[in-house]
Amino acid sequence: QVQLVESGGGLVQPGGSLRLSCAASGRIFRVNLMGWFRQAPGKQREFVARITSAGSTIYTDSVKGRFIISGDNAKNTVYLQMNNVKPGDTAVYYCYADVRTIDGSSDRYWGQGTQVTASS
Numbered sequence: 001q002v003q004l005v006e007s008g009g010g011l012v013q014p015g016g017s018l019r020l021s022c023a024a025s026g027r028i029f030r031v032n033l034m035g036w037f038r039q040a041p042g043k044q045r046e047f048v049a050r051i052t053s054a055g056s057t058i059y060t061d062s063v064k065g066r067f068i069i070s071g072d073n074a075k076n077t078v079y080l081q082m083n084n085v086k087p088g089d090t091a092v093y094y095c096y097a098d099v100r101t102i103d104g105s106s107d108r109y110w111g112q113g114t115q116v117t118a119s120s
Contacts, residue, residue, distance in 0.1 A: 002025070004023070006093070008021050010117070017084075018082045020093055022036075022097075022111050024077070024109065025076065028101060029100045034077075035058075035069070040091040066084045092113045094111055
């Protein structure tokens, strides 16, 4: 049993910045990677970024140069620093973690989602 709790969403002006956090807890043996998806109004859910426990990162093209993903392995926490936010970034952001539990199962767990709205 693993829970992911997100925080940091809200209303920002275009060009502004926002920092999302997501902390995993529960019966965790090892977190292999954590990342973010988002779902904008009228669109399918899309991949945003992810980071492995070794620090390797991947970003979708639309956020490269603006967003930075980072993590704290000791806290099983991932962050998404969103800079120069654009109206197109408006979406519900979902954190995820690929986890091996103490029970020996491996699965992907999801946060509850947090709304990010970029509007003047």
